[in-house]
Amino acid sequence: MIETIDSRQLLAFCTLVQTGSFTETARLLNLTQSAISHSVKNLEEDLRCQLVTRTGRRIHITEDGEELYKDAQAILHQMEDARSRIQDRANWGRGKLRLGASTTACQFMLPNVLREFNECFPDCLLSIIPADTPQLLDMVRRHEIDIAIVVEPNNTNDVRLRPLFSDELILVSSPIHPFAQKGTIKMVDIAQERLVLYNKGSLTFNLVEQFFRQNKLTLQNYIELGSMEAIKELIKINYGASFLASWIVEKEINNGSIAHIPLGKRKIERRWSTCYANEKKLSITEETFLGICESVVSTMRSDQGKVTSFPASTSKS
The missing domain is CATH 3.40.190.10 (Periplasmic binding protein-like II)
Structure with a gap:
């Protein structure tokens, strides 16, 4: 006979790990604090190990508890997905x-x-x-x-x-920017130019930063914005240069409000x-x-x- 674990006890335990509070766990699950305490205690008795310890009002998870938490999360998510798929079929x-x-x-x-x-x-x-x-x-x-x-x-x-x-980040500037007047642009010149880049915490910023490191240079003068439209507007008024996806600036390049500055074989993909x-x-x-x-x-x-x-x-x- 397969020995299973009570899913309600698992839910109470996982919620307790996430909140660190019996009171908050009881509130989230619409149960009493006593019910949560008994659920966790019954789960410990069922598994014959200690899952949590208390120090004053603080809750500490034991090694056994941490191991169970990883498995329990996956089990609960699978149950949630199963319910969702069944309901999805029943309510197309x-x-x-x-x-x-x-x-x-x-x-x-x-x-x-x-x-x-x-x-x-x-x-x-x-x-x-x-x-x-x-x-x-x-x-x-x-x-x-x-x-x-x-x-x-x-x-x-x-x-x-x-x-x-896949796409490519291309160097762009205003048509009146010095970059647009030159036939060839050196990486050291780009590194010294003011750049308008997408959010520093993004992978796009990381790719640009990595591109400069590969060329043994560092980003020196840049500002970061969270909007591609805002970046394009700054480029149009010649505030600096930027690296933007070619498909995002296609219209502006075609109408001449933004210039594409070729980098030769160097690419950011x-x-x-x-x-x-x-x-x-x-x-x-x-x-x-x-x-x-x-x-x-x-x-x-x-x-x-x-x-x-x-x-x-x-x-x-």
Whole structure:
């Protein structure tokens, strides 16, 4: 006979670990403090080990408790996913989808994706959190969001990635900037120029910084902004130069308000992906959303083939 663990006791224990307070745990679970205390005590008796200790009002997790917490989180999330998938089948299109995306993806990619998604699931409740890739990856790991659109990080094996496309960050300036008047630009000149860059905590900023390190230079004079539109406006008034994705400034380059400064063979390339938790089993709603993302990207490739390079989409962990 298989010995199972009471899921309500697991939930009480995990919530206690997260809050560090019996009082707060009781409030969140709509139970009495005594009920939480008995649940944890019964769980300890069932497993024949001590999971938590008390020092005054403070709660400390034992080594056994930490080990159980890791497994319990996965178990509870799997139960939550199972319920979601069953309800998704029973109530076609009436589920919930929690999305995360960078401000760039929210502005330039998501509108087309959401328009098509809404045609398939008009009754689905959507929530969208704008954030940069490091924050989005953390939220995926904590199961706070279901799917995120991110700049693909290096050496990340604890989330599942489905590549969407790759792009290139190009050097841009105002048409009246000295860079636009020269045929060749030296890296040392770029390093000394005032640069207007995207958020310092983003992977995009890290890629630019890495590009300079590879050329044995450091970023010396820059400001950071969280809006691509704001960055473009500063470039137009000749406030400095920037590295922006070619597909984001395509219109401005074509109408002559921003100039593309060639760097020769030197390139800064990014890869964009959708991502979700490794242990997550996708619902029909989530699979459809991912498929629409890939379809929209395919259309972008057709419209902007010379601007952005899109690889074939394959899943990877």
